[in-house]
Every structure is written in structure tokens, then in C-alpha cells.
Amino acid sequence: MTDRPAPPRFPRVADADVERALDSVCDAGTRAELSSLVHHDMGRHRLLTVEGLLAGMQLCAERHNGQVLLDRTTAILQWAVSPRMRDRFHIPERPDSARGFEASYAVVRRLFHQLLAAMDPSVLPKNRRIDKADAARISAAADTGDLWRRAQVLLRVTNALVDASLTDLRSHLDRHWDGSTAVDATPIRTFAKGVRTAGPELATDPDAGWYVREGDHRDPDTLPAKASPKRKGAKATEGQARRRRSAKTLFGYDATLAVARNPAHDGAPHPDGSPDPRAVPAVVTGFTLDKPGHAPGLNATRVLTDVRRRGHPAGFLAGDRAFNNSVPDQFQLPTRTLGYRLVFDYRQDQLGVQAGTAGALQVEGQWYCPAIPQPLITATADLHNSHIDQSTWAARIAARVPFQLVPKQHPDAEGHQRMSCPASAGRLQCPLKKTSMGRDPRLPVADPAPSPVGPAKICAQHTITIAPESGAQHHQALVYGSPDWQRVYFRLRNSVEHFNGYAKDPISEAIELSGRRRIRGIAAQTFLLAFQLAHANRRKIDRWLDTLPVDDQPPRRRPTRRRKTKPLGTWTPTGHLEQAV
Template identity: 30%
Template sequence: MTVPRAWRNPEKIRHCRPRPVTDAPAQIPDSKVGQLDFLLHRSGTLDLIDAELAGRPGPDGLPVRTVLIGLLLSLHYNQSASLADACRILLDQLQPPARSWLAIPDIDRDDQWARHAFSRRVYRSFDRLTTALDPLRIDRRRRLPLAEAAAHTAAWEDNDTERLRRRALLQDISDRLVLVTVRLAQRRGLFKGWRGDIGADTTAVPAWHHEPSDQRDLASVEVTAGWHFSGGSNKGVFGHSATLLVAASRRHSVGHPNAGRRISKHPQLALGAVLDTPGKRVGPNAIHSLTTLVPLGLPVGLLAADRAYTDQKTEHFQLHARRMGYQLALDYKRDQRGVQGTHLGAILVDGTLACSCMPDVLANATTGLDDKAVRDLDETLEQRLAKREPYFLKLKQGPAPDGTIRLQCPAAGPSPSVTCARFNRLHRPQASAPVVVDLTNARATAAHRSAKPSIQISPAERLRPPNEDKLPRICRKPTITVRPGDLGMIDKFRQDRPYLSPTWHDAYKPIRSHNEGLNGRAKGHHIDIADPRKRLAHGRVAQTVLLALMILMINLQILHDWTRTSSPEPIKADDGQGYDGLVPMPPTANGLPPPPG
């Protein structure tokens, strides 16, 4: 076999050898810097920060805008919200036009002392921001005694006017960073057809630092952190809890041509994010995020949440959600299933008001069942749940914008679902001419009054009917008005779809899966909020800002992937007034700064 001539040429052999990757850092295009700068300006956070920092003593230092853009670039290219990574990007990877936009001084990048001085300016600038927003600044370089740390933790819980203002300002900055991408999707028309279905969930955000030690009488460096326990887990995660809302979608109901498919197709963005101590303000944090969506004019639909939200007090979660117009889809713990209370003579059975004469075997079909039996329904349980439906009060009117509904006795109306001797005695029906029923027509047979379930009343009531004033309110006046909070403490269990029914499964299951999908994307894809090494800055203020920046970049990546896979035409940048920040900004002439947001 003859060796090819090229193989015997030493020069060609050297050219074919793999070359080592250069140590020089990659250059970030100005278009990406301009895009993130545009989004940061459009969010409005810089105005809030500048107003808060104005008049504070000390040198201005490096602009906070520069540090935030460095963190966004680090998240995009390095998947890290570390200030050290942001320093390297700002020093080594930006081109001259972007450096001039961000007011980065020209230094000798080979001089280690100059690099160290620049990094100190970056750290001081970020520290200046966190100090201004912190309700009570403490030394985060050491672990404090438990008693001293408890006093500082109380600054996040008390009603001091200045501390309340700082906490509200911090959350406002976080909300604006998250919502800038939601506004972008709304402007692009990506929420067209979305019905406003939202899933609320709380996920763990682990801390880098050690937990408190009772033996050593030392608190954690993260004084507001705690133990987050996920549902069904006995092992806690030390850190903070993040309340996340996701734009979700229910499925088409059974009988629809597209049964089992999503009603609307849209990017499943994070609509809100609140960082808090685990177990604190679970319901109010979700309500806060829902409130920030009101000015956007987005539709209001279903709100699905897990059992952590069902356990909230009515005035903390369910009451406000209903007043905003949301319909609830909830789950229950083992001891919460079955008959949960009464209201105006009607019983609350797994979140739905029903006739007080519902058979006990149906009303208590889910009483005491564990989660496994509820998730995997057997045939007997399915049949009992299906037999409940005729006894539920019927929706006569609503829901109104404030969540008010009107319900009707199942034996009332032109199409009753049950027959009731008590109802016929109190509200005598008009005599009607006999109707011939075609027994071969299943629909006509099922609609006949004699084919409907009969309410069983006691023989004593049949022989000696009691006075009308001694009967339940729902029997005397078969239509009742239910407003948010009317059921008192048990109103937290009420929901708008019968529990474990096909309509409940079409709403709750897909929305909850969208919550888990967002959590999985935020913890296992491009950016990982569950890795504390990616956000090493100390303190709740720093963690809140870094989490908001992470959610912003996660949403931006979701929009990028969505437009590439679901848009009929690729979206291009517009160098005119139509630019909105979805794609990198087009190059600017003569090194001019990007247009303000």
C-alpha cells in the first residue's frame, strides 16, 4: 500500500494537528451589551436605584448600571451571578464601544494591582446598592451570636416606617426586573389566546452558608434563611424560599375535539418572583405577584396551587385571589378531605357546596384517603365521585369581577339534577302535561325526572313536615349568593371545580406540571438558581437582586427558544423605534450608545 504524498509532507502534517485553545478571553459583541442595557433601562429599576442612592455620602464609584449589566452578561455567558465573573467580563471581554457606554475606565489589564483596584470598585458599587436597600445593615463577614442575629432578623418583620419602605423598594426593583420580559412577550403578541391561567409554587433557594448552631450559639451568615421542606419530604434545605408564578394553560375538556391538548400555546414565563424566609408569607407573596400583573391588563383565569397554599388563612390567599377574579384549583391533605363544613344549610364536600342530604357514602368517599389512593383512583372511587355531581349546587350566575357567585339548589330550576320531596313541598312545581319518552333515546331517558337521583328524607319528616323556618336556608330559598370570605375559616377549602373530577384534572394537573417545568428549567438548565456557588453575595438584599436577574435571563432564554421554534417567521432586530430587546441590538454607528429604554 502506497502512503499518500500529503502524509509524508511535514508542513502539511503540522497544519493538520489540533491546536490548543487560545488563552485570550472571547470578545462579547456590542449588540448583546446593548440588548441587556436596553432591557435594564426599560425595566425602570435604574431610576429607582439612582433616586435611592442620590445624596448618599462617599464617592459615586462605578455606576450600579455597569455592575448589573456585568452580572447579566455573566449569567448569559458563564451561567453565574458571581461578582468575580462579572469583573472579568467587564475588564477583558468588552469591546471599546461597550466600554464607553458603561463608563469603564481604561486600565492596564496586565497590571494585577490595577485589576484588583477595579474589582474593588465593582464590589463597592454593589455593596453601596445593598446597603441602601437593607432594612438594617449588619457585618456579614462573621457569624453573629443567636441573640444578636435575632434582633437583626426582626428588621425584616417589624412595622418600622423606614424599614417597610426599604423592603417595598427592594421588592419593587425585583418585580420590575422580572416583568420587563413579560411586557416584552405581551408587546410581541405571544400571549394571544392565553386565558390567564397561572400556577403558584414555592421552591427552595439553597444558601451557601452554614445553618445556625445551638451548641456554638452562632447564627448563620444568612440571618433570614431557614429550612425549606418540600411536600412529602422530611429532609429540609437550608436557605430561602422563592415564590414563582408561571403562565400556564389548562387542557380541553372531555368531549372536545382537542380533548387532552393545551387550550392555548404561549411561552411559559415566570410572571413573578418573591424571595422570603421559608414558611413566611406564603400566600401573601403569591398575592403580591398577582397584584403586579394587574396594570398589564392580562386576562384572569384559573389559579392552581398546591397544599401549602390550601393551608393558608383565607384572608391571606384565597380571599384576595377570588376578589381579583381568579378561580381556584386546589389540593388537600389527608385530614382535609371529605366533608369540610356547612354554609346556609349546604355542606362543603371537597371544596364544593352540595345538598345537605347527599348520601354519606358519597360525601365521605375521600375521607381519610392517603395521597396514593387519590392519585391512582380505583374504579369504585371513580364511580362514587361521579355520583356526587347531581347533588352539587348548580352555578346560576357568575363569577362576578369580585369573585361573587350565585348557586342554586340541585332540585330547582328548569333542569334539576335530582328530585326532592322537600323541595316539591316547599316550592310546588307547576303541573305539566305528560310527556312521551322514547326509551331508545338515551339522552331523553336520562333527562326525565324519574331517572334522576332522589333525595332521601326521613320518614318522620314525611309524616310530620316541620315548619319552614326550621329547615336549612338553601331549602327555603333555593338560590344563595356566595361572596369571597362568606364561608369563614372553611372558605380556604372552596374551589371552583369538583375535586378529582375530570374538569379538575384538566385544570390542576397541567398547570402544576407547568410549575414543575419552570422549576426544572430554573434549576437544571442554562441557569441554576439552586446552585449557591453561582450567587455568593451575602445578605437577603443581594440574594433578592441576584435571583431577579436570574429570572430575567431565564425568561429571556425562554422567549428566545419560543420564537425560534414556534414563530412562523424569525424575529429580527429593528434599529428604529420598534426595537424591544428580544434579540441582540443591531450595531450602532460611530460607537454611539444604544437608544435609551
């Protein structure tokens, strides 16, 4: 009886699939940049090229829902690809044995960590706990310029991996995406056990921190102590203790994601049930990692700057309340300079008048005539305080429009914009602007308050110039609460929250689980997360493309059934209008 040869332990990968993986992982320029980071003119030739490592990691991610495992990558490169590809990647022939695997794994692991070292913006040692005093000395002795350069390389390289995943959607994005984007920071765990923040040591992943689902997500131990209104020694109530126990906490990072979505289309299918090709799926265009709650605005600006560098357009930009609470010089002003039009929601203590310039009042993000009636200014606060009902609130928001300053021209290169008095622009009647009186009896009449120093500048002139710094923290492009604001803000915010859940699906990428990225440090976590986000993008794009008819043939899959939503214009800060339910 003749013995049959044993079947291969690893499924063979065709050369065409290796080439495709290499092309899809990132562009040739990024591969060349990574190769230059670890290039040495002297010494032995490498037993694995950077291109080979990237191809192996991409093939591994495709087989394991975006997860990159170095042992699986080793097996793919050493025994699954053809001898021709191994020669191309300078991989020597090795037996499929313990010694052969260990030798191959050492090569893969060494090159992987050399790449990380060249991109790591942190000098702190990983995989062991170190004393905080030692960590402070190490950080103080570091070259801050070199660390900044590494951070830029890490951002550029990892976002190139994500950008490459958009290739199959590029033509649809170019035609149907206006550049509108939602930013959000979502927590992910790291492969390390957290330690007490007030303790003497750092964790084995010293770049991570504690996330708490309260406030701005920062670790309470890192915040300034606040005086308690309770008497000294008073115990927390049972409800307070229960809320504290139930608050979600994890040790890891905040992943700041930029998600593309065109809010002009709601995704409703055509009458025949086919999807609207203009409603492209929400996908990640950029990301970065940082400790939870640390500089959310600055991190979003870094991501969006790289998104624009790669040639993507700028449209509306929506974020949660953590972003419009940022320092304007770190988020609001830089993103407006990049071309984005900001759309925000507000906390209850941020409602009403937010700023003023030349007599004009900023009310919930927009500039208004100083004679705007007080009930219109306090409409949203009055609704929260149950002083008015929802229908009255909607009517008062609409009644603000005639009092709104009118743009005279587009902002200049520095962001300064000339704005017209609404009476001078024919929107309002005002006794201080004689030519406006009696022009149209349907227009509301302003009642400016007398002033001993004379009228404000906006009332004495037809136009004023508003500097970009004026009211920068709360400025937004749309009237708060208006139907246009509801359409843009909620569609963008829903898109980013949906993608967070999509990529955290435990049977797919499961980006929140620490076991999917088993290497510590911000560089390793960012690099491995890039493969997961790219895989989530491709999974979503492929599913959407399968629902589109091609060459007059029926689609391969049915579109996802949309859940019923409330009509635009029915939202209020305290719920939808009752008559629209």
C-alpha cells in the first residue's frame, strides 16, 4: 500500500492574491516610506522585506476578520505563499517544524517591532510596570522633536492603511459625497491590566488610561478635586452608589474616528426596493488614538488635517458636546480653516446668549440683531425648564430667522466675514434704519432698547466685520434646532455611532476587545487597529456594492431594511412634537 502525501497544513495563497493584498494594504509611497524607516546600508540582508510583512499581515487580516496575529502571519508567509513570492520577499526556505517556525517567527516579530519603534511617539517601556518617578525621568530626557516626528509618521501611515480600504468606493465618493464628516471618540481596551491612577507605578501599557462613561470620559482621579456640597463624612446615597458601580469603565484608549456621510440623502430605497446609489455607506476616513478624554478636539483636528491632506473634500462637521467644549484654537478654528462647517448640540448651561461683538448677539451659534426679543433668546432654556411646550419652542426658533445677521460676503482667507444688519438687508423693520420702516408690513418690527451711549455699532452701520475668534467656541453653520440642522446633525451623528457598533460587533472586527490586539503600546495598538478599521470599511463597502444592480443584472443581495424614523422638523430638545407622533 502506497502512502499518500500529507495535505498542506496551510491553505495555499495564489500569487495573484498576494499581489492583490499588497496593493490593497496601502499605496506604494507608504510602503516605500515604511521601508526607509528600517533601512540600513550596512549589515546582513533582511530575511523579510517590509512589503512581505505588509502582505502577510493583510492576508492574515482578511482571514481573521481584521485581526493581525504574528504567528498566523508567519505561517502564511513561510508555508502558504509560493516559492516565487518567498523569493520576492527574501524569505528563505525553512522546514515546517518547531525550529523552522521559531526562526521564521523571530524574523517577522523583529521586523514588526522595528517598524513600531520608528513610529512610536512614546519612549516609555512596555510589558513591565515602572515607577512613575523613573517614567518622568525617561520622558524628560526624550527628544520632543523626534517624538513629534514619529507621531506624524504613525498618523500618516496608519491612515494610509485605512484610506486604501476605500478604493472600491472611490468613484461613488467622488460623485456623491460632499465631504461631510462626523467625529467621535470611542473607547477600546488594551491588552494590559489597568492600575490605580494614584498608585506609584504605571501599567504594562503605559500609554493607556482609564475610560469612564461619565462627563468627558476622563479618569476621575486625574481631575481637580471639587468641594462637595454635602457635609463632611456624609455617605453617598444608594442611588449614587448604584450609578457609580454601573458606570462603564475600561483601561485602554479613545479612538477618534472621522466617518464620512452625505447628509443630503437619507438612504431610503427607490420605489422598486433597490438602494439609492447616492446614499454611500458611512465609512472611516481617518483615526488616531490617545488616552480617554485627553484633548478630543486636538485629536480630531489632527485626523481631519490628514483627511484633507489626502485630497478628500470638506463639508459639514458634526461632533458631540465634547468637541464644542474644546479650546477654539485646538478644534473650532483649525477645522473651519480646513473648510469644514461645524454643527453642534449644546449643554443646558450653554443655551441663550453665548457671545457678543459690535452689539450683535450670538445665540446658540448664530449672530442676531441686539433687538431680538428675550423670549426668542431663551426659547430652548424655557423648554428645558417646562416654561413652554414643544410647539411653542419650534415656533420661536422659526421666529428668530428675521433677526439673524445676513452674510454680505464669504469669509476671507483669514476667516473674517462681513455681515449685514437684518434691517439693512430687508429682513426686518427697525426705527434705527429709517429706510426699513414700512418697506413690507409683513416683516416684524424691532424694538431696540434706548442706550445713553447711543446705538451699537451694528445698529449705526449697515454692516460689520466679525472676526473668526468672536464666538468661536459655539459658532455653527446652521440655525440650532432648524429642520436643516436636524437633517445634518442627526444623520452625521447617527452614522458615526452606527459605525462604532458595526466595528465592535463581537463576531466581526470586535475592535473594543483587548484580545484582538495583543501587543502593548500606543504605536502597536494604532497599527493593529488600522487593519481592523480597514477590514470593517471593506466589509461594509462589499455588502453595499452587492445591493447595487450591475450591467442590467439584478443585485446579488437585498438592501438592509431601514427602520422607521420621525419626519424632519419634528425634533425638539425634549422629544419629538406630539402631533407628529
